[in-house]
Amino acid sequence: MTSLTSLTIAEARDQLAKKEFTALELTEAHLQAMEKAKGLNAFITPTADIARARAKESDARLQSGKAGALEGIPLGIKDLFCTEGVQTTAASHILEGFKPPYESTVSQKLRDAGSVMLGKLNLDEFAMGSSNMSSYFGPVKNPWKAKGRSDDLVPGGSSGGSAAAVSGYLAMGATGTDTGGSIRQPASFCGIVGVKPTYGRCSRWGIVAFASSLDQAGPMTRSVRDAAIMLKAMCGHDPMDSTSSPRTVPDFEAVLGQGVKGLRIGIPKEYRPDGLNSEVAALWDKGIQWLKDAGATTVDISLPHTKYALPTYYIVAPAEASSNLARYDGVRFGQRVDGKSLDDMYAKTRAAGFGTEVKRRILIGTYVLSAGYYDAYYLKAQKVRALISKDFADAFEKVDAIVTPTAPTAAFGMNDKQDDPVAMYLNDVFTVPASLAGIPGASVPGGLTSEGLPLGLQVLTNRWDEETMFRVCQTLEEAAAFPSLKAPS
């Protein structure tokens, strides 16, 4: 018998319905896997007791025919989602010990659908990073290793714990959040599927805010179908978030199997800069060929402002972060360091509570918003953001979807030199433009490098057209023979 942890969400859902095993057995199998894989450091706070209690409730609902869409499915929750009575840290010292008195809308929706929370997953501090190295609770290890090498690799970030837990078979799926690539880049590094929906699909209420005009929640899973199932349960309008859309949430799973025949796939020339990693370029070419073989046509397109997306992001995101993170002041929640005055207490609390990268971004954000620099930096960036968004709008007049690599490299080593912030920011060069435009994007595992490490392909579609995105993703998944991409045990 296949082990329970290797099932997909869709398989487990069907087998739970047929009573081939119980939700409690499925949860226990995952709790055991988490215990064995503690060394990955994927979880900040495991919640075994909550998981067992919810699994028992799921079994009762399965018995009485009241099962939800994710009944009994064990999931990990990124520790950026507030969970009632369960420590929520954003991987920061400043929030250590914080137990929210409320539940985020997305985690509540997943709970309402019957899923079982296994625990709170590690991330880069305040979701700022691409390696998970900036967590106050220590780095996460990627379950994958390069062929013939024993050194540990990063899982990407910021949703690094989520990616490692799903890739390492500790959870059937996990929530992530994506501000500039924080779902898609770790999905690529860990060989799983990661979906950032259209800005406004998921409520941001109860998610620790980083950059509010960019933050979106999304699913991280081992199959495209699982991502479609999980995303549907996460989406929908929420009166608590005025930027969440009142649009009807489509049944994303229903479009699977429709294929890509007749679809026009855009290939943007700006995503093939001089010096692009040859294996990444080769996989991209392969992906394009797979889609042609499946009946799609490809169109060469241009997204002329692509090279300005990263610098734009590193104005907009820190500016919003400097404002959002002003709430960590040692007064209402979290850590406090005493000082001789109120201002001194603030400054000491924030100096001790925030890590290096978070402080750096708050300082940059404060600078670009400060008197005399606002127009030159922040307003300028908002205008370039409008041009980047227009690039995509123009492109989607001509094509139905855009396919690119997800990240410029495969996972790198935990010990690799990482002291140049700008070099680290370049990890998100292919994911940030879609974040700025607010369009949906997904990463699907496409293949392995010669060193045996996963590489993802990114699929972008127009706003509110996740359905076409899922169709393209599934075609790529089938062609790539995705199930063969298993993390070595």
Place this chain on the structure above:
Amino acid sequence: MSLDKATIRKVATLARIEVPEAELDATAAKLSGILKWIEQLSEVNTDNVAPMSGGTTDLAQSWRSDEVTDGGMADKVLANAPDAQDGFFGVPKVVE
């Protein structure tokens, strides 16, 4: 633009983050590197371009009636406070 120590000191004060004197130079160097890289945006012609201030361009501002829908939970609000006193947040003395 290259940031000097005085600018970092000022920004750190605005951001309410204590930066030790010994770290000002290193912080200035790192932030200057980032700003220099960001300044490539000046190449882009943005004349007559309206700024994009939110994550979406097609969502109208939503309205709701101005009614109290929540409240009466002071204990929950104070539960995580480092220094909750008699139903208030405790802070260092601010009025002499």
